[in-house]
Amino acid sequence: MGMESSPESPQPVRVVMQAVGGWIGRLGKIWVEGQVAEMSRRGGTVFMTLRDPVANISARVVCPVRVLEAVAPVPEAGARLVVHAKPDFYVARGTFSLLALEVRHVGLGELLARLERLRATLAAEGLFADNRKRSLPFLPGTVGLVCGRESAAERDVLENGRRRWPAVRFEVREVAVQGDRAVGEVLDALKELDSRPEVDVIVIARGGGSLEDLLPFSDEALVRAVAATRTPVVSAIGHEQDSPLLDLVADVRASTPTDAAKRTVPDVGEQLQLVRQLRDRGRRVLLGGIERERSWLAGMRSRPVLASPVREMDRLTEQVTGLRDRARRCMTAALDRAGDGLAHTRARLHVLSPATTLARGYAIVQRDDGAVVRSAAGVEHGDPLRVRFAQDSITVTVDGTDPVDDTGTDG
DSSP states (O other): OOOOOOSSSOOOHHHHHHHHHHHHHTTOOEEEEEEEEEEEEETTEEEEEEEOSSSSOEEEEEEEHHHHHTSSSOOOTTOEEEEEEEEEEETTTTEEEEEEEEEEEOOHHHHHHHHHHHHHHHHHTTTTOGGGOOOOOSSOSEEEEEEETTOHHHHHHHHHHHHHOTTOEEEEEEEOOSSTTHHHHHHHHHHHHHTOTTOOEEEEEEOOOOTTTTGGGGOHHHHHHHHHOSSOEEEEESOTTOOOHHHHHSSEEOSSHHHHHHHHSOOHHHHHHHHHHHHHHHHHHHHHHHHHHHHHHHHHHHSHHHHOHHHHHHHHHHHHHHHHHHHHHHHHHHHHHHHHHHHHHHHHHHHHOHHHHHHTTOOEEEOTTSOBOOOGGGOOTTOEEEEEOSSOEEEEEOOOOOOOOTTSSOO
């Protein structure tokens, strides 16, 4: 129930603070997880600032030394802890704190299980899909670099990048790359570089380290921020075997900071060599094509129809003349054969002709109706007959019939 108050009868500060202390005291004991941001020791008490690794929220923890030393190894700044504590409100100063009753390290297995659950969740949302990854520009004008202060990763990226392409420019943002401030500073640097239109690609680089050291680069807020950037992002965290979630969401994953420089900035020597190779290849292709066309043209010019057109006409003229003579000979031979056949036919017709028989002294006896009389038995006494000779004919009347002498003489 709320405390009753009004402008005419306000509640004293002590009453309000005591009421707040009472409410907090009723919360009971609770297990709290966080990352140690600060730690100081005063006598037999250790004062810690326990920070939430995702949100920018922290709480003060008061821990007896004996409770802290019961943990092996003894926690230091940056460690991930689970604290069994009792919420407490110091009425005299109006400050809230957690009184630690037990402290435990967050186990490696638990961290890996949490990372795997987060990995599955983000993958289901499509943040790691290949189709959303962007290709890097061929030659970036300005490269944004997020790295640790005066770190080997910064030196590797800058030296290798400038060695490969001296004209490339870098916008370096030095941030904390481990500990409780790492996520916030990396996020701020990422957003600031992404807002600058001249920055063509952003490299987030850090050297190797333990799983706990690399935890900021698996932070959900950072992963989502990288997925939302308009500028392509290259992840170069740790060594080849390290695999924070940032590697999965980045557009390009580099195994080391040196590899990030090679993937981001082209090598001027390699590009010049490539240009020379392509130029030589183009020259060979062009010269080869010209040589093939020259050979084809020479072959066409060497053909008889183009080399000597008149000779081809003469050849065709001779061919036509030969065909004409051959046709004439064939026609003449055919006519001669036809003439001989006609002569033979005429001779045969002359031999077989009745007129020829009549010319030899024979005659043809016919009735009045033109029928040929072939035997004396076929006529009667008094029948008129027409006797035809070779040149003329006579008309006779049958007077009688005589037998034929087998000797061929009249009887």
